[in-house]
Amino acid sequence: MVNTAINKGQDLGLAEQRLGTMIHELTHALIEQFACSDCGTYKENAASHGRAWQLLSRAIEKVASKLLLSEIGSRRFKGLMGDIELGFRVPSAHDVEIHDFGAGGEQVDGADG
Numbered sequence: 001m002v003n004t005a006i007n008k009g010q011d012l013g014l015a016e017q018r019l020g021t022m023i024h025e026l027t028h029a030l031i032e033q034f035a036c037s038d039c040g041t042y043k044e045n046a047a048s049h050g051r052a053w054q055l056l057s058r059a060i061e062k063v064a065s066k067l068l069l070s071e072i073g074s075r076r077f078k079g080l081m082g083d084i085e086l087g088f089r090v091p092s093a094h095d096v097e098i099h100d101f102g103a104g105g106e107q108v109d110g111a112d113g
């Protein structure tokens with residue numbers, strides 16, 4: 001039987017959150033497995049919630065949201081904020097724009113805890 005909540009784009013609540021967490025963690029695993037840590041730009045691009053992680057995670061969010069007809073977020077903004085607190089470089093204005101923070105239903109004003 002088909003899950004009508006998914007097909008009608010209704011709020012999936014916990015299921016959406018779990019899927020977002022899976023996207024978040026699987027993106028980390030993918031980068032950790034395949035990115036070259038010897039590369040000079042590894043920290044900026046591949047470490048933690050860097051550029052590569054942001055781009056991959058957002059791309060997967062878009063596909064998941066389209067397939068499920070519901071906004072799926074992987075807490076990309078919160079990851080970035082945590083990285084900045086740890087001393088990682090703040091992304092450029094261009095990167096902030098293409099990262100499309102706020103998509104996937106994530107609060108970008110710090111209100112989501």
Ligand SMILES: [Zn+2]
Pocket residue numbers: 024028048049079
């Ligand atoms: Zn993370």
